[in-house]
Amino acid sequence: MIPAVYRIERRIEEMPGTFTLSLLPGAREEVVSLRPGQFNMLYAFGAGEVPISSSGTADTPGLVHTIRAQGAVTRALERLREGDTLGLRGPFGNGWPVARLAGRELLVIAGGLGLAPLRPIIYAQLQGSMNVHSVRLFYGARRPAEVLYRSELEQWGRALEVVATVDHADVNWPGRVGVITAPLSTAQLDPQHTVAFICGPEIMMRFCVQLLMGKGISPANIYLSMERNMKCATGHCGHCQWGPNFICRDGPVFRYSDIRGWWQIPAL
Amino acid sequence: MEDIEELLRQHTFFRDIADAHLRTIGGCGVEVQYRPGEYIARENMPADYFFLIRRGCVAVEIQLPNSGPLCLQTLHEGDIFGWSWLFPPYQWTFDARAVDSVQAIQLDGRCLRGKCEAEPELGYELMKRFARIMTERLQATRLQLLDIYGERPGPAEGSS
Numbered sequence: 001m002i003p004a005v006y007r008i009e010r011r012i013e014e015m016p017g018t019f020t021l022s023l024l025p026g027a028r029e030e031v032v033s034l035r036p037g038q039f040n041m042l043y044a045f046g047a048g049e050v051p052i053s054s055s056g057t058a059d060t061p062g063l064v065h066t067i068r069a070q071g072a073v074t075r076a077l078e079r080l081r082e083g084d085t086l087g088l089r090g091p092f093g094n095g096w097p098v099a100r101l102a103g104r105e106l107l108v109i110a111g112g113l114g115l116a117p118l119r120p121i122i123y124a125q126l127q128g129s130m131n132v133h134s135v136r137l138f139y140g141a142r143r144p145a146e147v148l149y150r151s152e153l154e155q156w157g158r159a160l161e162v163v164a165t166v167d168h169a170d171v172n173w174p175g176r177v178g179v180i181t182a183p184l185s186t187a188q189l190d191p192q193h194t195v196a197f198i199c200g201p202e203i204m205m206r207f208c209v210q211l212l213m214g215k216g217i218s219p220a221n222i223y224l225s226m227e228r229n230m231k232c233a234t235g236h237c238g239h240c241q242w243g244p245n246f247i248c249r250d251g252p253v254f255r256y257s258d259i260r261g262w263w264q265i266p267a268l
Numbered sequence: 269m270e271d272i273e274e275l276l277r278q279h280t281f282f283r284d285i286a287d288a289h290l291r292t293i294g295g296c297g298v299e300v301q302y303r304p305g306e307y308i309a310r311e312n313m314p315a316d317y318f319f320l321i322r323r324g325c326v327a328v329e330i331q332l333p334n335s336g337p338l339c340l341q342t343l344h345e346g347d348i349f350g351w352s353w354l355f356p357p358y359q360w361t362f363d364a365r366a367v368d369s370v371q372a373i374q375l376d377g378r379c380l381r382g383k384c385e386a387e388p389e390l391g392y393e394l395m396k397r398f399a400r401i402m403t404e405r406l407q408a409t410r411l412q413l414l415d416i417y418g419e420r421p422g423p424a425e426g427s428s
Contacts, residue, residue, distance in 0.1 A: 112417035142417035167412050171329065171337050174367075178341035179411040185404055186280065186346040201416040207407070 001234065003043045003087030004029040009062055011082050015146055018113065019078060020055065020066040023088065032063065032088070036120035037095035037225060037253045040065065041233050043087030044076035051092070051230040051248065053117035057124070063088070066116035066148070092233040093252050096121055096197055097223060101132045104195045104221075107187075108137045109208050111180055111200025115139055115148045117225050117252075118199050126159055133193065136161040140180030140204065144173045163187075181207050191216030197253075199225040206263075209256055219257035226252050226259075242268055272297045275373055279320050281348050281397055289390050296379035302366035309350065309364040316358070317374050318350030324370030329363045341408070342367065351398055353377025 006029070010022035025031055034040065034054035041049045042065060050073045056064025069078040080086060098121070106125075110118045118137075125135045137156065141147045143166050156162050163183045165176035176183065180200075194217050198205050205224050212222055228240040228247045235249030243262035245251060262268050273294035276282045282290060300319075302308055308319065308326060319326075325344055329337040340362065343349050352360050354377070384391030 140417070142415070146417065167415070167417065169339055171327065171339050173339070176325075176342050176344070177327070177339045179408045181404075181411065182341070182408055183344070186344070203411070203414060203416045207411055 001089050001232075003041070003049075003089050004032070005085050006063070006088045008080055008082050008084050008086070011080070014066065014148055017070070017078070018066065018068045018148070020064060021077070021080075022056070022062050022064050023086070024062040026085070031061075032091055034063065034091040034120075035095035036098065036124060037117055038091040038093045039117075039233075039252065040088050040090030041092065041230075042067075042073075042077060043089070044073050044080070045085075045087065047076035048073040049087075049089070049231075050074055050077070051233060051252075053225070053252070054091070055116035055119045057120055057127070066113065066119075068113050089233065092248055094250070096225075096253055097255075098124070098130060101130060101195055103131070103133050103193070105190060105193050106130075106132050106135045107189070107194055107196040107212075108135060109139075109180065109184070109196055109198040109200070110137070111140045111204040112142065112146070113148060114198075114200030114204075114225070118197060119149065119152075121197060122156055122160075126156070134160070136187070137163065138180055138184055138187075139164045140200070141166050143168045144175075179207075180204060181211050184208065184211055189215050189217065191218075195221045195223070197223050197225075202227075219260060220255060222256035223253055224256060224259075226254055272299065272373065275299070275322070276320070279322075279348075279373070280346055281320060281401070285393060285397075289393055292383055292387070292390060293375065293380065293394075296376040296383070297373050300372050300374040302370040302372070304366055304368050306366045306370075307363060308366060308370070308372075309360040309362070311361060311363050312359050314358060315350060315352030315360045316377050318348065318353055318377055319364075320373040320375070321345055321347050321349070322371040322373065324372075325367040326370055327365045327367050329365055331363065337363065337365075348401055350377075351402065353381070354398065 005026040006023040008021050009024045012020040039051045039053040042052050043049045052065040052067055055066040067074050069075045108118050124130045153164055165178055169177045196212055198208050226247050230248045231237045231239040233248040235246040240247040273290055276294055325342050327339045328341050329339050332338050
């Protein structure tokens, strides 16, 4: 698993400390494509590797990754500019179970940077490539300045139901204020035909799972994208072992009914 | 104007409530409308009513000395607000401001308090429903306090 060399074609500063890189393979590299929910290991030379989910679409050339600078490796990636190169291994992981959505109502529930791994799902719906009855997006962020893909959210709102809320805002913010569970709790759902994809901070996902189950949605129809310390990304090193699974190999997307036995065990 | 009882029946807060209770509660309700910017409730003023939002957005705010209002949360179609009418001293603890054009059902808390005292079964039914709303708001407040989107070292980079 030798990293391929990719060049940064485009760099977008989403907000301070959060940026999106569009990557193109070097001339001698194979073109990699990711399914929604899969991830690549991005290698900042001399600093190390980090797992980053795809946040682009399979139809456009190159790879798109949105990254928050919060550790040594991601800070090194943050310093890279257009034209710079980085190493890339992938794709890894299973991705969102799009094939199981036929005729279903899909709830996409994202918190903070958790919108990035779900953006390919939104793109797929907008491009008409998903065989679903409907898609609704519920998105929560800390404050207005930290709303990810803000201009895109407005565009998406013209094509599908988008409910965005922030935890804190001043009175000049025209949108919703409150946590993500508030609009979810009043949403009208058909529990027999609803499937939920959730990605965000683990505490947020716990509250959302509880709320969805309270509304009658089966644990088998709730999917979560998990995050743990991944190193090899091939299920060998054991860093991301979670219960009987390796998140890099068996996840990062899990069905709640499959993982609920160890979901609440704090030491895992 | 639609029949209040029918409007209440459509609202999730009163889902599956007995017809007799709905008739009693409906007798204490009227339809109301507020213009954008209009205050529906003011902190420390008598809390004689509670509201079921049918359309529009309501901001729950508190006035901060020397810095103006702070929005704590917004409420929307299907939400209910106001439980200060249930407990002494029956005063609002926050401001409630219509962000846009708001249509709501206003229910008279004084009227309902009397009816709940006279009909404990109705009182218990209403209390159960308000307790659920309060629990949801408490959970939401806890989640808000946790600041879950705040920056923390991710496990993916814990040692990087």
